[in-house]
Amino acid sequence: MANVTEKEIVAYLKDKIKTIQSEAKKYEDLLNAFSSASPSKSAKQSKDNILDAVMEQAEDKETAAKPAKKKEAKPAKTPKAPKALEVPKEYTQDLSLGGKIAFALNEIGEGFGQDIANAMAQYEPQSDGDKLFKQIASVLSNLKSRGLLTATKEGRRDKYSLPK
Incomplete structure (x- = not known):
């Protein structure tokens, strides 16, 4: 470990105070610009300039805080056509809820x-x-949202049928 002197700690803290005070001044200017009573054209430009400066500073801090990551282009996902719901030939206990x-x-x-x-x-x-x-209420809703069942609204309820 490196030995840190008291003088270095004091210098670091003073520098940190200046940075925070500078940042606080920018926010105070921004607040004053937005709360001014008469929004003249120059005040509007001033607000925009202050807002732009604050936004740039915030973006700079975010990019400095986050490590840069390479973004790889992902291939676009093509939506899959829903498979038709197969109607089983007979009702058995082994069928899934969708099959039943x-x-x-x-x-x-x-x-x-x-x-x-x-x-x-x-x-x-x-x-x-x-x-x-x-048991089947959520399955019905899921099958409807995936396009495997058709539903017509009757009041607040859905009337389900197999797609044609």
């Missing part, structure tokens, strides 16, 4: 979330339609 929903919608044609859950409950006697609805 597709099967139920294929059976009933279209319906609200509760209707779909009730159709699924016919194939799962141990399950309750209300519990199934709570």
